[in-house]
Amino acid sequence: MTEQIIIFDTTLRDGEQALQVSLNVEEKLKIALILEEMGIDIIEAGFPISSPGDFQSVEIISKTLKNSKICSLARCVKKDIEIAAEAMHFAKNFRIHIFLGTSPLHIQSKLNKSFSEIIDMATSSIKLAKRYTNDIEFSCEDAGRTPINQLCYIVENVIKAGATTINIPDTVGYTIPNEFGQIIRSLYNKVPNIDKVIVSVHCHNDLGMAVANSITAIQAGARQIEGTINGMGERAGNTALEEIILAIKLKKNSLNLNTNIHYEKIYKTSQIISQICNTIIPENKAIVGANAFSHSSGIHQDGVLKNRKNYEIITPESIGLKNNKLNLTSRSGRAALKYHMKEMGYGEKLYNIDKLYNAFLKLADKTGQVFDYDLEVLAFMDEKEQNTEYFRLEKFNIKSKSNGISSASIKLYCGNKIKTETMETQDGFIDAIYKTFKKITNFSMNFKKIKFIALKKSINTLDAVKITVEYKNRQFYGIGYNKDIITSLIHAMIHILNNIWKSKKVNIILKNLKK
Ligand code: KIV
Ligand code: ZN
Numbered sequence: 001m002t003e004q005i006i007i008f009d010t011t012l013r014d015g016e017q018a019l020q021v022s023l024n025v026e027e028k029l030k031i032a033l034i035l036e037e038m039g040i041d042i043i044e045a046g047f048p049i050s051s052p053g054d055f056q057s058v059e060i061i062s063k064t065l066k067n068s069k070i071c072s073l074a075r076c077v078k079k080d081i082e083i084a085a086e087a088m089h090f091a092k093n094f095r096i097h098i099f100l101g102t103s104p105l106h107i108q109s110k111l112n113k114s115f116s117e118i119i120d121m122a123t124s125s126i127k128l129a130k131r132y133t134n135d136i137e138f139s140c141e142d143a144g145r146t147p148i149n150q151l152c153y154i155v156e157n158v159i160k161a162g163a164t165t166i167n168i169p170d171t172v173g174y175t176i177p178n179e180f181g182q183i184i185r186s187l188y189n190k191v192p193n194i195d196k197v198i199v200s201v202h203c204h205n206d207l208g209m210a211v212a213n214s215i216t217a218i219q220a221g222a223r224q225i226e227g228t229i230n231g232m233g234e235r236a237g238n239t240a241l242e243e244i245i246l247a248i249k250l251k252k253n254s255l256n257l258n259t260n261i262h263y264e265k266i267y268k269t270s271q272i273i274s275q276i277c278n279t280i281i282p283e284n285k286a287i288v289g290a291n292a293f294s295h296s297s298g299i300h301q302d303g304v305l306k307n308r309k310n311y312e313i314i315t316p317e318s319i320g321l322k323n324n325k326l327n328l329t330s331r332s333g334r335a336a337l338k339y340h341m342k343e344m345g346y347g348e349k350l351y352n353i354d355k356l357y358n359a360f361l362k363l364a365d366k367t368g369q370v371f372d373y374d375l376e377v378l379a380f381m382d383e384k385e386q387n388t389e390y391f392r393l394e395k396f397n398i399k400s401k402s403n404g405i406s407s408a409s410i411k412l413y414c415g416n417k418i419k420t421e422t423m424e425t426q427d428g429f430i431d432a433i434y435k436t437f438k439k440i441t442n443f444s445m446n447f448k449k450i451k452f453i454a455l456k457k458s459i460n461t462l463d464a465v466k467i468t469v470e471y472k473n474r475q476f477y478g479i480g481y482n483k484d485i486i487t488s489l490i491h492a493m494i495h496i497l498n499n500i501w502k503s504k505k506v507n508i509i510l511k512n513l514k515k
Contacts, residue, residue: 002258005248006224008200009035009241010044011273012057013073015232017047019277027276028057029064034272035229036068038265040241044097044226047073048087049080058087062094071095071137076125085132096129097167098122099139102154103146119154123161130162138163139202144170148183152190159193165224166197170213173206173236180209181216188221200224205236211243218248218257229273230281230288242266242287246314264320287319294325298333301326305335328371330364340372341379351379359386371477373503380509381502390415391441391497398486400429408432410490412440430489437493443500445469445476452485467492471500 074080088094203210227239270288293316303310394411465488480491
């Protein structure tokens with residue numbers, strides 16, 4: 001029979017404690033709700049003793065959650081436990097999560113206690129917490145570096161005291177998979193009352209082993225996995241829940257395990273959390289990175305077009321993404337070009353693939369990535385038009401004043417004419433520049449994204465500004481290279497405007513072709 005793995009999310013506690021700027025109550029509530037929507041079983045909402053803000057968010061979250069169980073962290077300190085219980089008093093069911101260092105290093109150099117004092121602190125804290133709830137999780141902090149007999153002794157005693165979940169954290173990400181799996185197997189072999197509790201694991205990623213260690217732990221019998229969305233957390237982070245969840249799903253036949261997760265919510269959850277926490281998801285991050293479902297080399301693109309399974313073990317749709325992506329770069333082959341043209345509605349009779357492919361390679365060598373609208377330009381415009389820059393800068397004057405008002409005055413060549421516009425705004429100079437361009441061109445664009453790229457650690461080395469806008473349901477990209485941020489921004493905007501202009505021209509050409 002398939003067994004259930006409990007998914008315990010600590011994004012709001014272990015994840016949040018690693019952020020440079022703490023989240024406010026509203027942001028934490030938003031995260032809790034999106035985690036609940038994704039089907040997370042237990043949400044560790046915070047460490048209420050740590051600050052009034054944390055207390056307040058745990059309280060509000062405990063009032064709001066309907067399906068996920070709420071949990072709060074506490075040290076083996078009376079006040080911590082009382083405050084944790086108080087913060088969750090609105091919830092029908094809640095869990096108190098108590099932790100204490102158990103490794104010789106933590107016991108001696110962090111806590112300055114004897115081993116028997118540690119046992120007393122742990123058991124008396126559990127007994128106190130039992131007054132508020134039956135659901136008590138006990139974490140042996142730094143279990144990964146705790147001698148196994150010592151760990152077994154503590155675990156046996158905290159179970160006797162009433163703990164219902166025993167969490168084994170590899171707090172500093174020190175173990176490798178066979179070592180961590182062996183710890184869990186030893187607990188099952190040596191602790192006489194281990195069958196009375198759920199064994200949980202909480203792995204950190206210092207050696208990049210968090211997910212692998214968690215998998216070996218569930219193979220050894222652990223039934224709760226702790227982690228965070230996008231792997232956020234102290235130092236190198238925690239087990240990335242999206243990775244472990246998908247591994248359990250994909251390996252269902254060998255692991256014979258299940259979760260309550262609604263897989264199709266994973267991508268949205270990851271995106272929302274990254275936006276709220278202001279953390280960047282690396283492009284090559286497993287499952288949720290921008291490149292996780294995009295194929296670049298010609299051989300891979302051709303393989304995917306023949307059968308997606310050639311290079312995809314998980315479908316993007318299964319995590320709630322619309323589709324995979326075939327990046328158009330100089331490594332793409334004719335198959336990818338034909339595919340993109342077909343997706344845009346252009347049969348092979350409408351263009352010459354050899355001519356298009358040669359022009360595409362030239363552009364890709366120059367710009368790196370080629371977009372769908374570039375393909376249309378290369379396929380349907382003559383070379384002279386392709387190289388025409390309809391919009392060209394004459395000059396600009398941008399001001400940002402201490403009274404909060406910014407203004408942009410831009411003089412732009414539009415074909416042979418010159419147009420000048422000035423706009424004032426209270427939303428900063430980027431807004432002023434953007435609105436001025438909109439006024440000059442009358443293009444009904446929606447601003448989507450801006451990225452400043454400065455790779456070198458020096459004050460005068462801005463490398464580029466990248467902008468994305470949406471125009472008529474299509475994304476257009478512009479890039480500007482200049483050390484000066486305003487000049488870069490203006491060049492990026494003009495790049496976008498020329499892309500839009502060419503795309504409009506292509507539409508006219510295609511309409512005339514049909515006549
Ligand atoms: O990493 C750790 O040991 C922890 C405990 C508080 C569970 O985060
Ligand atoms: Zn941790």
